[in-house]
Amino acid sequence: xAVSLCALFWSQVLVNIGNHFDLKASVFQAxxxxxxxxxxxVVKVYNRQTIQVNLMQNDYPVxxxxxxxxxxTREAASNGVLLMVEREDRVYLKLExxxxxxxxxxxxxxxxxxxxx
Amino acid sequence: xAVSLCALFWSQVLVNIGNHFDLKASVFQAxxxxxxxxxxxVVKVYNRQTIQVNLMQNDYPVxxxxxxxxxxTREAASNGVLLMVEREDRVYLKLExxxxxxxxxxxxxxxxxxxxx
Amino acid sequence: xAVSLCALFWSQVLVNIGNHFDLKASVFQAxxxxxxxxxxxVVKVYNRQTIQVNLMQNDYPVxxxxxxxxxxTREAASNGVLLMVEREDRVYLKLExxxxxxxxxxxxxxxxxxxxx
Numbered sequence: 001x002a003v004s005l006c007a008l009f010w011s012q013v014l015v016n017i018g019n020h021f022d023l024k025a026s027v028f029q030a031x032x033x034x035x036x037x038x039x040x041x042v043v044k045v046y047n048r049q050t051i052q053v054n055l056m057q058n059d060y061p062v063x064x065x066x067x068x069x070x071x072x073t074r075e076a077a078s079n080g081v082l083l084m085v086e087r088e089d090r091v092y093l094k095l096e097x098x099x100x101x102x103x104x105x106x107x108x109x110x111x112x113x114x115x116x117x
Numbered sequence: 118x119a120v121s122l123c124a125l126f127w128s129q130v131l132v133n134i135g136n137h138f139d140l141k142a143s144v145f146q147a148x149x150x151x152x153x154x155x156x157x158x159v160v161k162v163y164n165r166q167t168i169q170v171n172l173m174q175n176d177y178p179v180x181x182x183x184x185x186x187x188x189x190t191r192e193a194a195s196n197g198v199l200l201m202v203e204r205e206d207r208v209y210l211k212l213e214x215x216x217x218x219x220x221x222x223x224x225x226x227x228x229x230x231x232x233x234x
Numbered sequence: 235x236a237v238s239l240c241a242l243f244w245s246q247v248l249v250n251i252g253n254h255f256d257l258k259a260s261v262f263q264a265x266x267x268x269x270x271x272x273x274x275x276v277v278k279v280y281n282r283q284t285i286q287v288n289l290m291q292n293d294y295p296v297x298x299x300x301x302x303x304x305x306x307t308r309e310a311a312s313n314g315v316l317l318m319v320e321r322e323d324r325v326y327l328k329l330e331x332x333x334x335x336x337x338x339x340x341x342x343x344x345x346x347x348x349x350x351x
Contacts, residue, residue, distance in 0.1 A: 037229065039156070039273070041313045043300070050191075064223050066160070066191035074284075074300035078195055078312055079158045082227045106298050110316045112271065112348050114229050154346065156273070167308075181340050183277070183308035195312055196275045199344045231346050 027092040030085045034116040039080030040065070040093055043106040051098030053077045057091055064096070074106070082114065144209040147202045151233040156197030157182070157210055160223040168215030170194045174208050181213070191223070199231065261326040264319045268350040273314030274299070274327055277340040285332030287311045291325050298330070308340070316348065 030036065042053045042065065050068035054061040065077035085091065093109055100107075147153065159170045159182070167185035171178040182194035202208065210226055217224075264270065276287045276299070284302035288295040299311035319325065327343055334341075 035229070037227070037271075039314050041299070063225055065158070065193065066223075068191060074302060076299065076312060078193060079223075079225055080156050080197075080227060080314075081225050082229060106300075106313075108297055108313055108315050110271070110314055112269070112316060152346070154344070180342055182275070182310065183340075185308060195310060196340075196342055197273050197314075197344055198342050199346060 027090050028111055030087055030089045030091070032113075032116055033087050034085060035114045036083050036085050036091070036111055037080070037114050038083060038091060038109075038111040039078070040109045041076045041078045041107060042067070042093065042095075042100070042104065043074055043076050044098070045074055045101050045105070049098040051077055051100065052096040053079075054094045054096045055079065055081065055091070056094050057083060057085070058089055061094070061096070076107075084117070144207045145228055147204055147206045147208070149230075149233055150204050151202060152231045153200050153202050153208070153228055154197070154231050155200060155208060155226075155228040156195070157226045158193045158195045158224060159184070159210065159212075159217070159221065160191055160193050161215070162191055162218050162222070166215040168194055168217065169213040170196075171211045171213045172196065172198065172208070173211050174200060174202070175206055178211070178213070193224075201234070261324045262345055264321055264323045264325070266347075266350055267321050268319060269348045270317050270319050270325070270345055271314070271348050272317060272325060272343075272345040273312070274343045275310045275312045275341060276301070276327065276329075276334070276338065277308055277310050278332070279308055279335050279339070283332040285311055285334065286330040287313075288328045288330045289313065289315065289325070290328050291317060291319070292323055295328070295330070310341075318351070 038055060040053065040055065044051050044067045050066065053065045055063050062083060063079050063081050065079040067075040067077040083091070091111065155172060157170065157172065161168050161184045167183065170182045172180050179200065180196050180198050182196040184192045184194040200208070208228065272289060274287065274289065278285050278301045284300065287299050289297050296317065297313050297315050299313040301309045301311040325345065
């Protein structure tokens with residue numbers, strides 16, 4: 001079984017087995033059909049905006065997460081999901097609303113093949 | 118190895134391999150003994166209540182998560198756990214405290230067999 | 235494939251296959267080289283401090299999570315990551331900043347081998 005996965009610390013990839021994570025585009029492209037587990041924690045540094053982060057499969061938003069507290073220095077928008085992914089599907093995060101001051105620091109995005117189909 | 122799993126977006130099931138997730142009751146029933154990974158993110162839309170969400174195994178609460186901010190439009194009560202599950206055990210979420218205005222929108226509940234025993 | 239994993243509820247270990255989790259030190263020691271998935275949810279009970287929790291690999295902080303809301307009774311600092319772990323590496327949580335009044339109640343720390351290398 002060819003297992004492939006990746007995790008990132010933005011700007012710093014911790015694990016990228018199989019090289020299916022495209023660093024420049026921050027897009028995971030599935031090497032094969034299967035069930036994948038994806039999770040993310042996007043950290044918002046203090047500002048007065050609400051952020052919404054979408055996990056996108058190709059160009060379709062699958063799940064969303066929110067962080068909107070205005071009095072907190074750091075808050076995470078987190079979610080996770082199991083997805084049926086076709087070969088060559090692209091999975092990535094999209095900041096749907098708000099801005100991330102200071103970038104994606106402390107944020108993580110992880111995915112791995114649970115089993116192939 | 119018979120692997121089985123499910124994930125849901127409430128009202129919308131994303132993955133349900135093996136059909137071990139009962140949509141009507143929102144209960145996952147284990148097809149075999151093993152170690153399972155479960156995680157959930159329950160999103161509370163703005164209201165002044167604190168919510169407590171329990172992950173239940175049969176009728177026993179295993180872990181809890183909380184969301185209690187009163188000034189935030191959307192906030193998630195999240196947690197995750199590895200569980201030893203017997204065949205036919207039922208695993209589900211229970212809203213122990215508070216109400217979810219607008220229902221389980223944006224909430225996820227994911228589980229998969231890490232390995233059989 | 236020798237799969238090994240553990241999850242804990244602090245003071246209460248739910249799953250500890252292979253006994254690679256040292257209860258006294260709360261340290262997971264990897265039985266073999268591979269890619270592991272780790273996630274944690276550390277619950278802060280109401281107090282006016284901000285907490286920062288680091289996931290440590292040996293003595294190096296890999297990822298951080300924060301909880302800093304001052305008006306909330308219970309709030310979680312959560313994150314998760316995939317890590318390449320060498321045999322005998324130690325992985326554990328460290329409270330980098332703040333205190334946990336009432337201890338690690340409701341907190342979880344989960345890890346499992348995604349695949350060996």
